[in-house]
Amino acid sequence: MVVAADSGEEGERPAPAPASRKKERGRSHSEAERKRRQRINAHLATLRTLVPSASRMDKAALLGEVVRHVRELRGKAASAGAGVIIPGEGDEVGVEEEDDDDRLRPRRVRAWVCCADRPGLMTDLGRAVRAVGNARPVRAEIATVGGRTRGVLELEDVCCDAGGDGVVAAAATTGRGRAVALSSLRAALRAVLLEREEHLATAAEGYKRPRFSGQITEVQ
Amino acid sequence: MVVAADSGEEGERPAPAPASRKKERGRSHSEAERKRRQRINAHLATLRTLVPSASRMDKAALLGEVVRHVRELRGKAASAGAGVIIPGEGDEVGVEEEDDDDRLRPRRVRAWVCCADRPGLMTDLGRAVRAVGNARPVRAEIATVGGRTRGVLELEDVCCDAGGDGVVAAAATTGRGRAVALSSLRAALRAVLLEREEHLATAAEGYKRPRFSGQITEVQ
């Protein structure tokens, strides 16, 4: 129950409607607010259908489940979104730190290389990653289609598993020992790409692909 | 402005504090409500950090972005789960004809092998597929995680590109020359798996995995 509150005194208003101007205002206001609410709740209901077993859940708990689910999917899609490894048409090599959701310990680095296929390519890649010190390969994937090959591998710091908060990240960026040295890794991969000329000359594989300019795109 | 409503008549109440009992009630109520609000908003803030470019967004729009993002990730995860190149824990080799959507010409055969990782595995696989006559590799993919490796490759008949309706399929099933001989391919892959013992003995890789029984599951 809300009191009317505006009895009569409203004389000095220049408004054309001296009587119930505030009431119109207030009604449109509450109406707009109700509209806003139902927009939010509509999205909330949609989220209820999206996340598994979130029906009959507290609105707050639902949001909690949503954030958990998003984190879970983010992890899966990260390991698989990179799984969309369709080899591109240009030779390129890239090294990037995993977009760390939280600042949790084991520093991850994802490196990938795309070039024309050739025998012994993965052997060379394996040699390249082994050349990088203090790195442990946690996941390696290589896919070739139509003579083009893309390889992606994820490395993890091998030493630190206890302690070490930001020191790993710092070491990774500066490349000063103790962690995955991004620059040297990139250099090793780049060397793998540059080896292709000789191999192509010797092996003379069947697929005649249009040659590229020798330009190697470096990402990040 | 809320009307007081309880002026004096309160005689039959057994409450010990007849005067300001409601005020304490109301305060704890609003307090609890405020706590609930901040629970929700905390999760909302977490979601803001999780979805990309959702900062400075309307609360409703944020939820809209969240549902969109969840749908997107859900699709990616599904496509990744379909890719299913996660190496299993058992050694296995399989050969299967592509479930041909339409009866279009180039017959496709997908073969895969899953075993413990070892150096030179893909080299052996390549040798195995080359040993199969009249087959052209159109797609090859190999993924290793944690010492386990799964490789899948798709072959296509090399000769027929004009004419030849059902003859290819017939040849593929019977394995009578002129097309991909499934049995010989399976045998070649099986041989690759059996080679692992010696390689493991010589290479002595880092990952100490529990040995398997030597049983090789054959699918289809």
Added chain:
DNA sequence: CCAAACACGTGAGAC
């Protein structure tokens, strides 16, 4: 009776 959860209307601040 109380605790939790929801929708509602309203005042305050930001363009």
Added chain:
DNA sequence: TGTCTCACGTGTTTG
């Protein structure tokens, strides 16, 4: 000025 969003307190319902 109006419009929009947000947080707050409150009434009401459910267990």
